[in-house]
Amino acid sequence: MTDVDVAVVGAGVAGLTAAYELGKAGREARVFEAADVVGGRMTTLREDGYLIDTCAEQMAERGYEETWRLLAELGVDPAAAPPIGRGIAMWRGRARPGVAQTRGLVTGAGLSLRARLDAARLLRGTFDIERPEHSRLGEATVAEFAAPHHPDLLDYLLQPVVSGFFGWDPARSAAAPLLALLTAVGPPPTWRAYRDGMDTFARALAAKTDVTTGFPVDEIVDDGSSARVRGGAWEISARAVVLAVPAPVAARLHPRHGSAFLRECSFTPVVKAHLLLDRPLGGPDYALVVPTAENGTVSTVIFDHLKHPGRAPEGRGLVTLMAHPAVVPELLEASDEAVASRLTGAAEPLVPGLGSATRRAIVRRVRHALPEATPRALASRSGFEAGLGRGVVDYAGDWVFLSPCSEAAVRSGVRAALRLAVRPAKERAR
Structure with a gap:
């Protein structure tokens, strides 16, 4: 007797897509998410009238076929993700x-x-x-x-x-x-941002799926015919599991995976300071990338209030500073005040007046932000893909394709659901 048909671990867009597609195929899927909100790396923080995209910043109208197909199915109007229109x-x-x-x-x-x-x-x-x-x-x-x-x-x-x-x-x-x-x-001017925050897609998917938030998973035990999902004092049995979490987390949760790709598939950490401003700064471009030779502390400045006017209250601004990879390791352990001070000071020559305009800073650290496509991971990727669908545990995430974008996460969720949906009925009935 099993508690669930398919347990999906992770309520980012990969896991939510997998669960949604499995439901369409007639399988019962339940999503387990450690955080209190859905979205994973596409979450949005709402503070004092500001919409703060904590990791993902934009999507594209080109090359995102599965995303746009699902948005249409979910009844999300394309106007919900208007073009940024800036470079x-x-x-x-x-x-x-x-x-x-x-x-x-x-x-x-x-x-x-x-x-x-x-x-x-x-x-x-x-x-x-x-x-x-x-x-x-x-x-x-x-x-x-x-x-x-x-x-x-x-x-x-x-x-x-x-x-x-x-x-x-x-x-x-x-x-x-x-x-x-x-x-x-x-090109960047055709890229889009969800009007109501980058978590719009995740929230729409979650409304159509069975999601349990605040449920951290500690281990997946696979006996070859079913699996046990363990978290704290809880244990749930499942006929199949989709691990829709970053590759290093998936490798830790299911250490018997035996995959060279999972061992090699590293992720880069990201540190951001979101600055809530008393006035809009910057423009006309919505983002500024900064070469190492020119700065070395700040790698990107995003003028969020230029992505969409609803990102900040009228007459105010919202700027996100992304730390340069070289300084991220030390900033991961620094206090929020130290991170905000260092990044804001380094960005002042890039955006004059930034320090004096800042009312408040919110610091976000994402230890598994984006898959790092190293040559060793690239060499072992096809072998990993060929083995998917043969066991009780399957995988979804942008890292499956070594492509750091939400469309890759969505496609991986669709593929995982398809692999599980076509399994023989007698295998499901075990």
């Missing part, structure tokens, strides 16, 4: 607009002419976002990929982008997943 600037002595846009080939966007020509040539072609290991780039790191070209390509484009949005180290992280994502999502 990204690169800091090189000053903010230089046009990053990842055609106009950047003309204006420079911080790049020399030679580097612009290199970038235009190298970003041509098709890359498989679900199977980045099949790319012609092989297992080259971002730094290795850029090495034969003008130094600006790495220093004033690739490094600021991978560090500023993913928290990656270009000397450790593989180039193929990066280029697959960049070529799939289109």
